[in-house]
Amino acid sequence: MNKYKFFLSLVMGLSITPLTSASEKSIELKRGCIKNYPLVRDEIDPELLNIYRQICDRKNKKNIELKNDLSIQAAQRFQAIGKNLKALQWVEELRKQNVQRRELTDVAFLAGIGISQSNLQYMRNNEMRYLNAENTYPAAKKLSDHIQISLPEPDTSNAKVVTASTVRLKQRLKSSTLSNRTVGKANSVSHPQSVNLQSRVIKTSARDTTAAKKLQSNNSITSGSSPFASFNKN
Template sequence: MRILTKGMLFVPLITAVCIAQVSYAKKEDSLELNKSCVKLYPLAAGDTDADLISLYTQMCDKTNRKNQALLSGLQIQIAQKYQAQGYNLKALQAVAQLRNQNISTPEMTDAEFLAGTAISQNALNHMRTVELRSLSEEAYQPAKILVDTIRFAQPVAQNRETAFSENAYNKKKSNKKAPPKIAAVKKTKAEAPKSAAAKAPKTNRTTAPAVKESAEKASNSSPFETFNKK
């Protein structure tokens, strides 16, 4: 009997837990903004993310509507959230709304840049994989300018790395050019004995007749000539 009573107690607990989980899941699935809030912020239409709805709910709260600094901060967070979740067009629209209010922050610019980069990357991937083509001339020129601008605007640490790699590359190029110079020096050194050897016979030819003439004079002269002169 005790075993049966314990089992009868556990069954209702398990069913209650299951019902609670199902109801919580339904609440998450049906998480939506009020229609009045969507009218104030049409960009929120169709959003079901809990964080986004929480941010919009704070913006729609009557007590927060007069706090312009709070509303601007919430809008910036919404733009960042859109960009992080891959809703890049909504992120750009959120940033555009802030700029229309003469609001500009680095966080906005980062979200705008990342959203625009993601859109361009998706378009390029579609072009290469689906349409099987390269960039047109009209599209390539601004893309090249963007790449050059990104290169000049890269972080300081990245600038140091690229400068170091460029210096290493230049050193490798200079080292590759060095062997021909050494070979040229070796050639000149090797040619030096040949030139000396080439000059040697000329000197011997000029001195040889003089030696023969002196020898002939010595043979023709008499040893008694000195006494005859006296």
């Protein structure tokens, strides 16, 4: 059983290999295409070769707009795979043909940065030196200043959401405070029946206090008389 599985996987592998080779060979460009576009010579990137195949296709020969789009894609692909000099050559060729696109400016900018980075790394790692104060550092400083000026504006969408939620929270707190004040005022105003009952209690207490004072006064008078008064009567 194991031998059967082994031979089956081997046969499937052998059958897939020719298909893969055939798909890779199908991207091969014609000599005339390579002669007209020498930048693609010795390139093996499948996506890049596929773009060039469409550029060289006779069906697209008269479609200038499509050829320009494909040429821009070729420049972008050169830059993406690190072939920055070829990308800049494509940009220069298209600009000679009066093709002005934002994509070309981006390709030229990114390719220039890539070239600068690779040379700076070579300077630091292989030549063991720094930028000099005469020309290389001022140029790098100037580029850095321009990049700082051209930075995109910060995304304030989250800040707007936070501000809106903060405003809503403040409104809720304000309404809650007003409701608490209203309840406090309502509690501070007594009910009319309770007011009458309270006044009655106060009046009753006043009468009781007056009667107690009178009784105390009579007792003091009685206790202040002479202890021999009863004998004097006799």
